[in-house]
Amino acid sequence: MSGSTGVIYRQFSATIVSAMALSVLVAIVLTPALCATMLKPLKKGEHHVAHRGFAGRFFNGFNRGFDRTSESYQRGVRGILHRPWRFMGIVAALFLLMGVLFVRLPSSFLPNEDQGVLMALVQTPVGATQERTLESIAALEKHFMENEKGAVESVFSVQGFSFAGMGQNAGMAFVKLKDWKDRDADNGVMPITGRAMAALGQIKDAFIFAFPPPAIPELGTASGYTFFLKDNSGQGHDALLAARNQLLGLAAGSKKLANVRPNGQEDTPQFRIDIDVAKASSLGLSIDQVNTTLATAWGSSYIDDFIDRGRVKRVFVQADQPFRMVPEDFDLWSVKNDKGEMVPFSAFASKHWDYGSPRLERYNGVSATEIQGEPAPGVASGDAMAEIEQLAKQLPAGFGVEWTAMSYQERQAGSQTPLLYTLSLMIVFLCLAALYESWSVPTSVLLVAPLGILGAVLANTFRGMERDIYFQVAMLTTVGLTSKNAILIVEFAKEHLEKGAGLIEATMHAVRDRLRPIIMTSLAFGMGVLPLAISSGAGSGAKQAIGTGVLGGMVVGTVLGVFFVPLFFVVVQRVFKKRKATE
Template identity: 25%
Template sequence: MPADLTAAAVRRPVTTVVVYAAAILLGLYSFYQMGVDFLPDVEVQKLAVKTECPGVAAIDIEEEVTQTIEAALSGLYNIRNMRSVSRDDISMIYLEFSWDADMDLTFIKVRNKLDRIQQLLPDFAARPTILRFDPSSSPFMMLAVTGDRIERPVSDEDYRAALVELKDVAEAVVKPRLEQIQGVAQALVAGGLEKEVQVEIDRRKCLAYGVEFADVEAALTRFNANSAGGTIREGNLVYPLRIEGRYRDIEDIRKVPVKRIDNATVFLEDIATAKYGFKEPTGYNRLNGQDTITLYLYKKSGDNTVKTARKVESVLAALTLEFPDFRVIPIFDESEFIQEAVDNVLSSLYWGGFFAVLVLFLFIRDWKSPLIVGLAVPLSIVITFAVMYSIGIHFNVVSLGGLALGIGILVDNAIIVLDNVQRFRKQGFSRVEAAVEGTREVSLPIAASTFTTVSVFLPLVYIEGLAGALYFDQAITVVASLTLSLLVSITLVSMLLSRGDARGRLSRLWVLSKLGDRADALGEGAMRRYERLLAVCLQNKTATLVAIVVAAGLGLSLLSAVDRELMPTVDRKRLVLEVEFPASSLLLRTLAEVAEIEQLLGADPAIQTVYSSVGITDIDFDQSHRPGANKAVIEVKIAQEADTDAVAARLEALGRTATGYELSVRQPPSFLEHFFPPETSDFDVRLNGEDWGELAAVSKAIVALMEDMPRFAHVRWSLAEGAGGYEVSIDHGKAALYGIDAAKLADFLSREVQGSQPTQLADYSREVDVKLVVRREEALGLETLKRLSYPIRREEQTVYVPVEQLVSISPYAGYAALHRKNQSRTVEVGAELVKGDATEAKRQLEAAASRVEKPQDIWLEIGAVDEEMQEMLDDLSLTLIVSFCLVFAILAAKFESLKIPFVVISVVPLALVCVVATLYATGQTLNFMSAMGAVVLVGIVVNDSIVKVDFIRNRHLAGADLSAAIAEAGRKRLRPIAMTTVTTVLGLLPLALSTGQGAELHQPMAWVIIGGLTLATGLTLIVVPVIYSLVCGRVRA
């Protein structure tokens, strides 16, 4: 079949050129239509159920809300894990499903189950809402709205008014304009101050008129309503009648009738004041030390992030011209990172292709042949764009990384075709005969080589889980580009070689000519040394194999010295600082302290931007780390030329010297964090049980153990004490004595403490909340609460009973968060592993934890990052096994033998040993990417072995002595093997040496392939002939 394609391409050159021209046009069209993103679109198999319970303690939420919902959802099909965290005011339940689950159908099933148990939830629980986790659901751009007025206020009141004005501009002007952009799905506004109507009841006047809080609340609600009045007839026409009863302004609120006494009406203004004010802020957004309004922009799924961001920039420029007093400043732009990361991969791809072709000039010593061979690279890549576009793959660092990985391999087939065609020309064949017969002779070996490499990547398409979902794009791009390079080599390259003498002297290119002379001299010297070494090894086969086995054992021993991690850390030039003050700290104190931290950060020349979120802001993306008045998150943008690790070290030093608060530094959440459970550390210890007191005691002992072990740092405890509070217990006996309903008493206390929001006032195009509170001369404290009096109506008079006679008030200790896993109470102790191997650390901790006294119903689970990594490595191991079987099958079919494939793949174990040595030498870690590189190496490293074994076997079958066949193969196949290896290595070298954005993802894979291929090729030249002579020396297979 390949030979027929070659003959047809050589016989019909015009048709061949036209077909490839059409394919190039299709590829270029696809190139301009494809979107750009950092990573592929991967659907996360997770849902979260959020239930808000304002003013309720964590323990009550855990017992009455979280447990109820978990019981209802535990029977869902395809559910893998269920985790929950209950905090004051909120319950979050995280559901993880298997990768074959239909998330749209699962969403509907979860909604149905929640609706069925709604009546079982307590009254204080709001309707549960379902959140979908999607890596693309994070904002791709954050904008800050500021202006002249807020930067130069004339008074505190003017400053607050400026914040309100900024928010109005953001919501009424900026937000609608941005949401009109193609590609922007939503723009959310956060920060600033919000207006409200504050109605303050005078308690003494209420007592005089006999008016209660509930009377005022009911009146405000009752008199603020529109209603349909039916229709009226006017002549022959019918008109709808609308009765307008809503409040038009604050004066309408003041005139609301509350109660009628002795034919006299008590209006709200008689017992209360109504005025405009501002809602009490629960948090602040700040940019470089200044309060600001923040807009979060979300992208539509599948749209081009970079193009969408450019459109946003155009709209912002237009808004600046229209509203010169206001400015919209980008805080964070994901498209910048994406563009730089993609440009970095493209640059590596270009330079890799350049070096690969340059090597051809030095080896081949003319300029026409390398150009013909070099056509395989751009043609294969451009046509691959059409394949990617047709199946919905966009440009990202994974798909482009696949092309960059294959850049040096794409010329391998063309090199072998060229080398064989030139050999036929030297034997006296015509140009057409040499092109057809030379290609025919190597078509099956290069097809086998290509398919062995393809067989490594193809199983990735079928793997379930994150490994398969994440690297589907890379598998397709590599498979497509390698298959196309094979097609180009046996058709277009052969046709061009048949059209004329491909040789063209390099005499005019003096530099390349001299370099070529030097390369030839080195090659001849290497050839002589190789022949002598091979002869010695063939004479001492047993000693050679023993030496190689010993060297392999020494190489494997280095594995214990190689660090492990799940994925390489990508430097995004951003750092996140988490600041936490004592649990009872007020928001204003937190704000003041954060302002001082911002000044310190702003003085660092390596930090460009400081963005702070203090307290609880309008938008809270990560409910598992719910902030509070005592917490703040500060995100800093690092200058491009600065060292992020050095900045992080300075900030960590600042945290160690901090007094009055805790400061931790971390990288911003990465794409992969969407796939793993919330609050996972490098190393986790989970204690499971049913009694929170017992769990707390045992977990404190574990915390002490880990803090004393030098392997761990930043030990965190999920059950850390919260602010606690006061518990009000109603004395039901005394309440019954006075005829008081306990529920009404609880409602009375709740209104006294936090007021209520009975209605809203229409203010132009938006609704302004009306807040009803009791006016106080002093802040409501514990003693003030005790002095309150509960009104009891008896016939014509109202009797007031002191609250302290009806209730008892006592303090209670609270926890910051209560965790559960698979319906069992859990306490998590997390830490960062800073020294040694995770497996050894786990063993030591297990031994230490076994000495801790604990009740029988508490059990421990000790895990590490290796557990998540192990699941992904298991998938890759399966891929390796399947790939190994496919390679064996291809080789067995190629050689029609079950013995020779073992000779060819004997180099694979040696290649894996070389991987370990490479990781150790380059300082890379064993992670998913480096493991992926090892899998790729298996498909590449056998190619040279196939070429060599095929040549030896053919000469041996033709009657040549085995030793002579091996020697001839060494002479005639060393050059093409060296060329293919050097082009592959140099093609990957720019990717390995890259220091741009996102380079960390590809460096481990590139180094593994470079080092493994270089070392394994050297061993292949010795090991394969030795093993072949042992296995096939007595028979002609």
Template identity: 30%
Template sequence: MVLENIHRRIEAGEKPLVAAYLGTRQVGFAVVATTLVLLAVFVPITFMPGDAGRLFSEFSITLAVAVVFSGFVALTLSPMLASKIMRGREGDGLLARLLARFFEWVQRGYRRALAVALLFPATTVPLVLGLAALCFYLIKTIPEEFTPREDRGSFFVTATGPPGSTYNYTVEMLDKLEDRLMYLVDETKEATRVLVRAPRSFSTASDFNEGIGVITLAPFDQRRNGFDIMAEVRGKVADVPGVKTAVVMRQGLARGLNKAMEVVVGGSTFEELAQWRDTILAKARENPRLLGLDCDYRDTKPQLSISINQARAADLGVSSASIGRTLETLLGNRRVTTYIHQGEEYDVLVEGSYSDKRSPTDLNNIFVRSDRGKELIPLSNLVTFSEFADSGSLNRYNRLRSITFDAELAPGYSLSEALEHMEGLIREHLPPSAIIGYKGNSLKLKESSSSMALVFGLALLVAFLVLAAQFESFIHPFTVMLTVPVAIAGALLGLQFMGQSQSIYSQIGLIMLIGLAAKNGILIVEFINQLRDEGVEFREAILTACEQRLRPIIMTALSTVMGALPLMLSHGAGYETRMVVGIVIVFGVSLATVVTLFLVPMVYSLISKHTGSISDVSRKLESELTGEETPPKMKHAALLPLLLFAFLLLPSCNLAPKYLVPQPKLPTEFKTSGPWRTAKPRDDASRGHWWSLFGDARLNALMKQAETGSPTLELAAHRVTEAKALARADRAGLFPFLTLNGAATRDRGSSNMQFQFAGGRTRTVLGATLDFDYELDFWGKLRNQGSAGRARAEAEQSDYQNALLGLQSELAMNYFALRAQDAQIALLKRTVALRKKTVDLARTRFAQGDIAQIDVAQAETDMAATEAEAIGLEKRRAELEHAIALLLGTTPSQFNQPAHEISGSPPSIPTSVPSDLLERRPDIAAAERQMAALNAEIGVAKAALFPSVSLGLTGGTQTSYFWKLADAPSRVWGLGPAAIEWPLLRGGGVRANIEATKARYDQSAASYKNTVLSAVRDAEDALSGLSILKRQSAAQDVMVASARKALELAQKRYDSGLVAYYEVLDAQRTMLRSEQEATRIQGERFLAAVLLIKALGGGW
């Protein structure tokens, strides 16, 4: 740029030294502006997050430093060398003269074409809009990749056998795989080495079913494209028996052997995820461009679940720890001790032989020693086992249970298209509760897309602001920056024409184009401004500037294009990434150069006719400073009325932040399956008599008594009354204050005072005045005080509702716990009666000599233990009665609840529910109202920064004679005081109070969020509890029936003399424990129902 301008001036007849000085000075502004714009473009790249930022930070710093040095050399060393070396065209050869004449012909043709174009400057508006629309369309339609797919010179073939495969099996399968791959080395010579290995990694023994093959390819010029070879290999290894294969080439910046596409789906349970997996795999496999589609959750690994019969183990004197150690030792291994040999410590491991644990039925051959009699007891008598299949690994993503779908992509199928296809399948076939995530290059693509848009926008903004500071105008930078969409459109068209996709490399190229494209606009606009400063007519200045700047623009564009052309056309290792950058620069700069030569001057003629240059601004400033022009007079005569009107509007100001009612991020459905849904908050909705769902008349009566007699509820009601009164007091400041003052005084003045009147006389003063005082609420302080008080009163009302709901739910829970306790006591009493009959029968049979005395003693012991247990339950029942009495507001001695066994089932969840679920919870409403109150208090605190204005008015009567109080001459009045109070210096206390109020508001916001999350957790706990307890109750009923049958059989066997009485006692204990557990579960179901009602704000 500098050399071309110096050469042009030398051709015009100037001396080299003068041409070097004046030529450099003429384009110095353009050089500085271009340098600063390029710096502004490259610097934001260093702040890119993630791998893209780490990859390009050094690149951007290097280019920024290079641009600075280039600008410095262009303004210093280049002019000096040009003045010494450059001369006129006297010594040019024939070819140089022909080229010069050709270029002169091009300049004249360009000037004539531009002159015609300047007749229609408005056509640039649809042109720019069309280019912007074209850019938007191309960005949306051109596929995206994180990085271009590169031929890395090697690829991998992974082989996975059935779960639990042995090492020998995997090695045998890998030998077959190696035989199919060796043709690449022996026949086609496209690979230099094929290496197979098992296991794939050496971390755990579970990897023995996985192997890997590494194929190192020959140099690029001796083989086909690596992806073509992979496609061929994929077909050859697809039918290897006994293994599942995948062909992978490392791509992008990801580590490990991850496939190109990785999509994560998160859910609540793995059972649900397994169903989703089958649905998505079935649909996704219909897409032939997803190669080797697989999922990391495969429920094919055999598992063995062992459950210990705790009651039977306790009866036989075997602890759970003994059973666990036995299983650990015989099925796995256990370290028992260590020994030292030659200074090294070694572990001593005990484990069972492989032949003893080949089948789950081998558990029948394991015995456990009892802690009592030291006899050996078969393990099968103490445990039950079941076989099932599950995944070898249970993965989580962002703390959610998740599964990952991965696949390679067919040639020409971009990562963005694959992700869009998978996202569409997930949204179409899975419920809204399915969470979509990403891994590997898929995650990096999503992250880089958002960050790159931010960096691109930041680069545009910084470049525009730099140009605005240089030109001291916003019009000229706008004209210059219109070259950017032209360059972007050219780059995107080049990517589409060459069949390439968008990636982080193309995006970096687009950012570079901002500076490269703006350079041409800077040259044209700056030279037009210089010619206008010299007095050249506007249109002629545009034509002359564009004609003279044509050559440097073409020269710089050609040098840039020719420098990037090898990047676009080269081949070899890593050429895919270089080619993308080359395409962007070549096509973007080419189109921007051609269009800019007409677009910039046409836009300049359209919007810049009444603008000036930097010199024009300097002249105006100098004129103002020297006083050659009179200062501007006031042009707006209506300014005073406008200010008065603004003053009248001041009382409508409000310094409190705009309060937005928080929208709690409640789930669209609960984790527990069911027809639940959410809606807008309705904490004021009627909750009704939800306890009537249980159909218990005693409970209904207790609820009525609690509502009228509970001291806790009475305390909450008084707090509501107090809060409402305080809210009215807070609103009182919005209204004028009117005070009636009456006074009567009698006094005597001194007679020895100078300049006194009526000295030494005694007088009486009678007065009655009515004082009016009103504070103007300019800054919203009084209104915010009223709003805060009203919000606090509403919060107290919600707290009352919360206390009422808590009282009702606690009363219901204690009531049902009492009924469950009555059922347990009744069960034990019935059992004691049966035991007593058994003891009487045993005594009779002992007297007849049919049984031994030990049988009688065991029966008596069992009866006494059961009777003692029944008596012990009375204590817990008394405590529950006392707790209910406290809730009712009465003393324990005045309350007695007759025994009444719990029966039936709790109310079932209906098939459809109203939408006001968690939103009716009063604690959520109270927390939100506290936020609103503190938000208003922020406005009160901010108002202390500004003056407070109050107006006063006084009127009344004053006299020394009582009978003249009503006379007109006795009347007095006063206007004022009109007081202004402004705290100018408080040592920072006012602002500290504002910060403290904001901090209290932030605390209330966090408390509100925690309240919402706790509400969701309570609902989830209650729903899952009800579901689990229902299934547990059904299972327990089966156990009770089985125990009853077992007792009958044991009694018959004992009566027949086949077994000892010990088995009868064991069956009786099992029967009692199972019935007690069934009763406990029944009570728990009622308690869970009450908890659900409380969690949902009262009923459903």
């Protein structure tokens, strides 16, 4: 997979593969030696003899309880095998339920993370003075240091710069929160951000937006979604601003969107110079000469370096200060034409004040303006992005939306996910087919995979979590774990079948012999991922996404798998046997 999604998948796959490789090595080389050293031969039934003490009572009670459970389980499996098509209908209903819940699960790219810091942008009206902007920044600092003093450690602010642009009316603040152990759930980064937006929104002299940083710093400057509104038909700057304002108005009325804002400065007064190209050419002037003179006089031009007392210094050419202070100074300048004559600017150019964008914004070479926003509380980023696209359809013809930063990666990941799942299942199927030299074995094994995915989806649904990239990793892990449990039953059943046992008898042998290993390995794995599912603090969003999905998939996949894997094996064997008989 390409993009940041591919990087995340490669990191997880490298971790899992290396861990499994070491596990296989230990199981093959060291485990037999440990078994020979630690395990002692016991006579039949000796492990049921009551031992003294609490440990003896516990283990003997556990064994008796497990034996009764195993007997009930075997009766249940035998009843399922005697009514195969009725229970295959139940399985089909479970598969359908999995598909419906999976589609309805809100989608996003990455979960929100409490990184112990949040940021705030301050933007006062165009032309506001530095003092006016500082007053708004001071109000922001007061809110965090007084109203949120239980959760905020410090505030660092700067005036004249923000992610939206530079100028006297721009400002930015970085709010450092106290350590996670000193903050409860009500003082997480998202609740603090919500309270800040409600309080700072009362300041009428400035637009102030508070937001947490993105989960991956390299993918943008803020959490939420980022997109460009493009002028695909070249209708001009004024039409683009009108479309932007219309879209912002529509977004303000949507219950799925929050904090939708332009990521840039508003139009500012600009001194505009209009050059009559035809008249300049008739006077023997070229546009390059005119632009060079303007750039050198009113800006500067680097010429050379020189050595001054052992240090290298630069030489710049620029108009003297008294000749570039006010608009009227423009009439004092002239340009040399091709005849060596000085032609005043007033002979071929005019000047006037105008409003315009302080920066030239393009996206893929098309005039555009950047907009950022966040999903409303309880709304997934995927649903918020779909809402933006629906609102954009109400704009005049010729304007479109292009996702960028983390939002672009989310869309790209969504388009690649079906191919990833298909490829993963195909590789597992082919590997099992090559290992067991059979098509029926991998078919029986992989039929249990949707049951594990059902568990992962149910767990995320009950916890109100989203279908993000970490959940996708959890689902792929669940497919492998549930398939591993299925192999324990299918392989033993296949061995008994090859030894001459009947299909039902071979399956029941495998069910009886492999229940304890399946339960114990699944229980051990579940206890291992439980800390991830209930984690808190730094990185808890990613940990909970993986832990919840894997734990839910493991529990449901194991509980349903021990009943339905024998059914899958019997049904698949009968289907393949009929096909062979027909051939």
